[in-house]
Amino acid sequence: MIKARGLTKRFGDVVAVNDLSFDVEPGRVTGFLGPNGSGKTTTMSMIMGLDRPTSGSVTIFDQHYRDLRWPLREVGGLLEARAIHPGRSARSHLWSLAQYNDIAKSRVDEVLEIVGLSAVSRKRVGKFSLGMGQRLGIAAALLGDPAVVLLDEPVNGLDPEGIRWMRTLCKSLAGEGRTVFISSHMMAEMALTADQLVVIGQGRLIAEMPVADFVARSSTQSFRVRVASSESFPDAVQKAGGTALVEVDGTMTISGMDAQAIGDLALSLGVAVYELTALASLEDAFMELTGGSVEFGAAR
Amino acid sequence: MTAVSNAPVSFERELPSGRAGLRQALSAEWTKFWSVRSTPWSLFALIVATIGLGALSTNALHGQPFAFPDPTRRILVGFNLGQFAIGVLGVMFISAEYGTGQIRSTLSAMPRRPVVVAAKAIVMGGVSLVVGEILSFVTFFMGSAILAGTQSHVSIGDSGVMRVLVESGIYLALMGLIGLGLATILRNTAGSIATFAGLVLILTLLLSAMPASIINAVSRYLPANIGATVFAVSTPGRLQGTPVFSSQVGLVILALYALVLLCGGCILMIRRDT
Numbered sequence A: 001m002i003k004a005r006g007l008t009k010r011f012g013d014v015v016a017v018n019d020l021s022f023d024v025e026p027g028r029v030t031g032f033l034g035p036n037g038s039g040k041t042t043t044m045s046m047i048m049g050l051d052r053p054t055s056g057s058v059t060i061f062d063q064h065y066r067d068l069r070w071p072l073r074e075v076g077g078l079l080e081a082r083a084i085h086p087g088r089s090a091r092s093h094l095w096s097l098a099q100y101n102d103i104a105k106s107r108v109d110e111v112l113e114i115v116g117l118s119a120v121s122r123k124r125v126g127k128f129s130l131g132m133g134q135r136l137g138i139a140a141a142l143l144g145d146p147a148v149v150l151l152d153e154p155v156n157g158l159d160p161e162g163i164r165w166m167r168t169l170c171k172s173l174a175g176e177g178r179t180v181f182i183s184s185h186m187m188a189e190m191a192l193t194a195d196q197l198v199v200i201g202q203g204r205l206i207a208e209m210p211v212a213d214f215v216a217r218s219s220t221q222s223f224r225v226r227v228a229s230s231e232s233f234p235d236a237v238q239k240a241g242g243t244a245l246v247e248v249d250g251t252m253t254i255s256g257m258d259a260q261a262i263g264d265l266a267l268s269l270g271v272a273v274y275e276l277t278a279l280a281s282l283e284d285a286f287m288e289l290t291g292g293s294v295e296f297g298a299a300r
Numbered sequence B: 001m002t003a004v005s006n007a008p009v010s011f012e013r014e015l016p017s018g019r020a021g022l023r024q025a026l027s028a029e030w031t032k033f034w035s036v037r038s039t040p041w042s043l044f045a046l047i048v049a050t051i052g053l054g055a056l057s058t059n060a061l062h063g064q065p066f067a068f069p070d071p072t073r074r075i076l077v078g079f080n081l082g083q084f085a086i087g088v089l090g091v092m093f094i095s096a097e098y099g100t101g102q103i104r105s106t107l108s109a110m111p112r113r114p115v116v117v118a119a120k121a122i123v124m125g126g127v128s129l130v131v132g133e134i135l136s137f138v139t140f141f142m143g144s145a146i147l148a149g150t151q152s153h154v155s156i157g158d159s160g161v162m163r164v165l166v167e168s169g170i171y172l173a174l175m176g177l178i179g180l181g182l183a184t185i186l187r188n189t190a191g192s193i194a195t196f197a198g199l200v201l202i203l204t205l206l207l208s209a210m211p212a213s214i215i216n217a218v219s220r221y222l223p224a225n226i227g228a229t230v231f232a233v234s235t236p237g238r239l240q241g242t243p244v245f246s247s248q249v250g251l252v253i254l255a256l257y258a259l260v261l262l263c264g265g266c267i268l269m270i271r272r273d274t
Ligand SMILES: Nc1ncnc2c1ncn2[C@@H]1O[C@H](COP(=O)(O)OP(=O)(O)OP(=O)(O)O)[C@@H](O)[C@H]1O
Pocket: A011, A014, A015, A016, A034, A035, A036, A037, A038, A039, A040, A041, A042, A043, A080
């Protein structure tokens, strides 16, 4: 259980995190969403006691990170940038962390096995690929078999198999009753992995709700629609209060209407419907919510 | 049939009693110290500097028709160079962690900064003390063997020699700790090494351009001059005309420098973001 209350971090003039309050409950995966520069990494760093809040506080089971008795056995964190000396082997790196918390040497081999790095455990970390480095970071997070797992952009650099593995891992960790908090840019991935969302923009809380509600809340739920003859359809959609974009291949992207209304409209026009697909709309919901608070967005 | 509970499973685990502390930190830092290449390289450089330079300069005395005053100092001349190798080792022990981001892993495993710094200081100080003592004795025995039978012959039983050998190792260890302390404050490898070199070399040069009254007041506090009193078999209160402390007082001053730097580094680590 993580509790942030009025968490604020200023770097000079930049307010990276602004009066942020949220809860991360055990037993489910909580996704942490926000555009680039919105303060996700800074928030994670404050949870782990690496950055000091300018004001406010964040606790883990009511304790500050610096007061944890066996930090790695209580919280496992994957930080965004690689936090590993490149000259050491993966095994030495994990072993030194294990020693810091009286964790058995056998656990080092276990986590290397879990993340699939056993074969390269004696190689210098500097020679690792992006994905291997990420896996080593995940191994470090799992080392103490912690009740709280914090992962900043865990799928960064992972291949599709790795992404799926990560998803399964997060769900099973949460299924064991652990607190799992992961940040990501990949909305679609979040929809598959997370149960709950904390969404921030420019350091402020935008939404804190179940993933399902987040998607439903989006007014721009849209559908890909293909009908027998599409000439008059867009006008009819317009009249019915929706908007239709006709693509070059003749399919339409319709928003502002639900699936039933689109089906009824087609029936009333006597047009056969060949396809009616809801588009992944977490991205839309996300864009809509954070639209006003994108810091480094492309000019529009 | 039993009802399926929807209540979330709660994750319960026993933690060991007590808390992670200095004992754990020492074993972890010991592992970290020996698992990077900069450690054997720096120690190799130290050995080359002390034994190698000692052999060369002692050999040059061989066959000279006069008795060289204080041959021990000549034998240990490489320690003046070796202190830079040990300084670099001390600097790198923590600056490399900042340079690579490793410090974030370290502080997530042990968030109490003073424990991390204390463990590093004990490992660094301990290793450099042992290595320094071994090197001072090995270098001396090698040098005195080279000089055996010459007019500059010297033996470990000669007055002051034992003191020089023991204190040379201590001097080296303290210089290593000063390097560590500087880097704890500055975090950056190049800046810390430059500052270390400045402290040993440039301060001495700068001071030599000052009026005699300032030289007389300040020079006894410089690490280089403290080193000079340590390496000399006897310095009756003066070194090349300027007043100096006894080597023991000098080493205490050096230890205070190291302590102040390390404590300052701790305080900064507690206050700063990582
Ligand atoms: N050490 C620092 N000094 C100054 N500004 C900083 C520092 N760290 C972060 N910032 C600023 O704080 C803001 C939040 O950055 P942060 O890295 O937390 O965002 P993020 O949500 O993790 O972004 P991304 O999705 O790109 O990883 C940014 O404007 C960033 O420039």
